[in-house]
Amino acid sequence: MFKGALPGFRDFYPQELAERAYVMTTWREVARRYAFVEYDGPPLEPLELYTRKSGDEIVGQLYNFVDKGDREVALRPEMTPTVARMVAARANALRKPVRWFSMPQLFRYERQQKGRLREHFQLNVDIFGSSDVAADAELAACAVDIMRAFGLTSRDVVVRVSDxxxxxxxxxxxxxxxxxxxxVHQVIDKLQRTPHDVSAExxxxxxxxxEAVEQxxxxxxxxxxxxxxxxxxxAAENAEEFARYMEYVAVLLGGDDSWLSLDLSIVRGLAYYTGIVFELFDRSGEFRAICGGGRYDSLLASLGGADLPALGFGMGDVVLSELLRAKGLMRASVAGADVWIAAEESTPLTAVMAEAARxxxxxxxxEYAxxxxxxxxxKKAAxxxxxxxxxxxxxxxxRHG
RNA sequence: GUGACUGUAGCUCAAUUGGUUAGAGCACCGGACUGUGGCUCCGGGGGUUGCGGGUUCAAUUCCCGUCAGUCACCCCA
Structure with a gap:
């Protein structure tokens, strides 16, 4: 007896698929406004692509197996290694800066919980080849404009930024x-949900x-x-750059500086971030992070590719959809037909079919009965x-049909 | 991987301290009615009460295991 999908995986009935399509088309539409171009890569990758970056302990979090050719493979848990490889392979040929986005389905083998399944769709937006904070500002503004496109405001969502x-x-x-x-990073990362005295300890x-603990x-x-x-x-220069970054984002948002909030407690789990990092949260604090990203200038070089500065963010569909539904902003429904053709019960079905065909x-x-x-x-059915x-x-x- | 709580129809729930054939609303299907924006009425399908054991004359109800869900921890693309 088959009952339901595997743990952490979702069946998309028409209503759910309509919602997913709404989220993804909105992502794509805003990404294009920012002149990002779409790419994709394989959902299955060599296991080594992930262990080389994160070490063997990552394997416990991966959907991995040995294929029929004795290859160690894994369903992709993130897009960054794939896109880093793709960019590195053609680093000299690509016009810089490279502005790419993708909407891969990603997989992770771990027990599911709220906002975190074993599979999700994630918008990935990246820029390669620009070391200026203007690029960082483009990313943050893009993420915010996606929020706006869904009808969310800076009263609903905040961008917490650190460096x-x-x-x-x-x-x-x-x-x-x-x-x-x-x-210390690990402690700071947990400050929000840990009692102060525990963090201090x-x-x-x-x-x-x-004296530093209290600070x-x-x-x-x-x-x-x-x-x-x-x-x-x-370091003082970095602070000046950061101020410039904040100014750029506000300008890109049409003079609106209400979205960003400096928060040095935003660490991001990944060790490879090197500069500005940010996360989007709902203001009420009810949900997990909606989006997260930052600058990872040395990653491409460390993966053995070209030495290009890089930055990007990821935004998953699960938390975002939860938020949109909670705010009544999930504007998606299953589309009915353009027209329903009916006829008297005595009319031959072929007459209706002929009209439908035309x-x-x-x-x-x-559609028709x-x-x-x-x-x-x-009429009721219609x-x-x-x-x-x-x-x-x-x-x-x-008769004419 | 660890812990807590939960598990009755597609959905939301009910079933008197364990007691006959597990019910209702919504949804779905069929029919009737109404010349109209999803009205009303009648009827129907659908549950081995997650699964497997145990206790008992008797288990949806109590106990154990297992699976699944929810939440938290770990971890965080």
Whole structure:
């Protein structure tokens, strides 16, 4: 007995598929506004593509197996390695900056929970070959314009922005040793959902100076000026760049600066981020992150490809759809036919079929009752189907049909 | 992988401290009625109560296991 899809996988009935299509066409439409062009890659990749970047422990999170040719393979859990390979292979031939997007279905082997399944569709938007914060600003603005396209406002969603370099410089200014940075990142990443005293305890365990612990626990509330006042040299330049970034995003959003919020507690799990990183959240804090991304300038080189600066973001369909439904903004429904053709019960079915054929050849979407029925019955069926127009063949039509 | 809670029809739920043939609304199908925007009435299909054991004269109800779901942890593209 087959009952339901595999755990963490979804059946898309027509209504759900309509919603998915609505989300994906909106993604595509906004991405094109920003002159990103679409690409795709294989859903199945060599396992090594992921272990080389993330180490063997990642295998536990992957849908992987050995194929009939004895190859270790995995369903793609993310798009970045694939696109990095594709760009690297033609790095010299591609016009820079490369502005690409994709909407792959991604897979992850782990127990499902709210907003996180074993399979989802994710918009990936990336820029390769630009090291200026203008590129970072384009990404953030694009993500925000997607929110706008769905009818969401800055009262619904906030973009929390951080910068790996600023964070590192700030932590250094507090006396945090480089050896502790990674551990401190992990604590900071969990600040929002961890009691302060627990975070403080973890920080002390990492040999963070006592006076720095209190500062780090409240790191999310820092303003750019407060951070800037502690920095000198190249770090101070980073702060200036960050200010320019914020200005660019506001301009790209038509002068609206209400979306972005500096928040150094935004770390992003991935170690490969090197600069500005950001995440989109619903303001109420009810859902997981809607979107996340940032700059990963050294990733392409580390994967053995071209040494191109790179940045990008990913936005999954699961959390976004949950949010849209909660806000009453999921504007998707199954489309009915253009026209429903009815006829008296005594009319031969072939007359209706002939009319349907004529209209279908003309490009119309046509439905009709597949057996003779009373007109009232047909009318009800037509209404239930959502057909936009209801036409009744007269007996004259039928004869001419 | 760990833990907590949950599991009756497609959906939302019901079934008196364990007690006859597990019910209802919605949905679906059929029919009737109404010359109109999904009205009303009649009828119908659909459940080995997630699955497998156990206790009992008797289990939807109690116990164990398993599977699945929800939430959290781990992890986070």
């Amino acid at each position: 790996r370099r600023l964070l590192h410089a700030y932590l250094s200014s507090l006396g945090v040793p480089d050896s502790a940075i990674e551990g 973890r920080l002390r365990a990492l040999d963070v100076p006592a 780090i626990v409240h790191i999310a509330e820092l303003t750019l000026d407060e951070i800037r006042s502690r920095l000198t040299g190249s 209209r279908r050849a003309d490009g119309q979407s046509v 597949l057996r003779p029925q009373s007109l009232s019955k047909q 209404q239930a189907s959502g057909a936009r127009e209801f036409v009744t063949l007269s007996n004259t039509d039928a």
